[in-house]
Amino acid sequence: SGAVNTKLTPGGGLTGSGQRIKIAGETGDAVGFFFVKDGSQTSVAVPMTSVLRNDPSAFSLIIPALEDGTYYLEVDRKSKVFLKEVRRNRFPYPLTVGGGDGDSESPDEV
Numbered sequence: 001s002g003a004v005n006t007k008l009t010p011g012g013g014l015t016g017s018g019q020r021i022k023i024a025g026e027t028g029d030a031v032g033f034f035f036v037k038d039g040s041q042t043s044v045a046v047p048m049t050s051v052l053r054n055d056p057s058a059f060s061l062i063i064p065a066l067e068d069g070t071y072y073l074e075v076d077r078k079s080k081v082f083l084k085e086v087r088r089n090r091f092p093y094p095l096t097v098g099g100g101d102g103d104s105e106s107p108d109e110v
Contacts, residue, residue, distance in 0.1 A: 008035075008063055008071065008097045015053070015060045016091065021075050022056040023048070031076045033061055038070040038094060068098025 008014070023031050033046040046061050053060035059075075073091045 008066065008095045010063050010065045010097065012063050013052075013060060014063050014073075015058070016073070017058045018075075018089075018091070020056060021059055021077065021089075023051065023054050023075070023077050033059070034074045034076065034088075035064070035066055035071040035095075036074050036090070037067070038072065043074070066097045069096075071095050071097065 023033070032048060033051065034043040035046070036043045044064055044066055046064055050062040050064065051059065052062065072094060074088050075091075076088045
């Protein structure tokens with residue numbers, strides 16, 4: 001439909017697409033997906049065991065337990081070939097946990 005969902009359900013699924021979003025690097029490099037709370041800028045990491053799909057152009061993950069509020073999804077990745085440091089990219093869509101105006105009963109999409 002081309003519509004973007006804005007409501008997150010902890011324990012539910014999240015699928016998305018982008019360019020060069022595959023998580024690469026060692027666990028100690030602090031790579032992965034993170035939900036960053038708007039305002040406080042605190043982040044909640046998604047365990048790699050909760051990442052169901054990790055492709056260069058698509059991902060799927062299980063949403064961790066999050067407090068009510070607005071979050072942004074960020075991806076930290078490191079390529080063993082091209083990048084010497086971790087790069088963090090933020091998806092531009094605000095996502096809401098709790099009392100928001102989400103319009104989806106299906107898994108969330110970014």
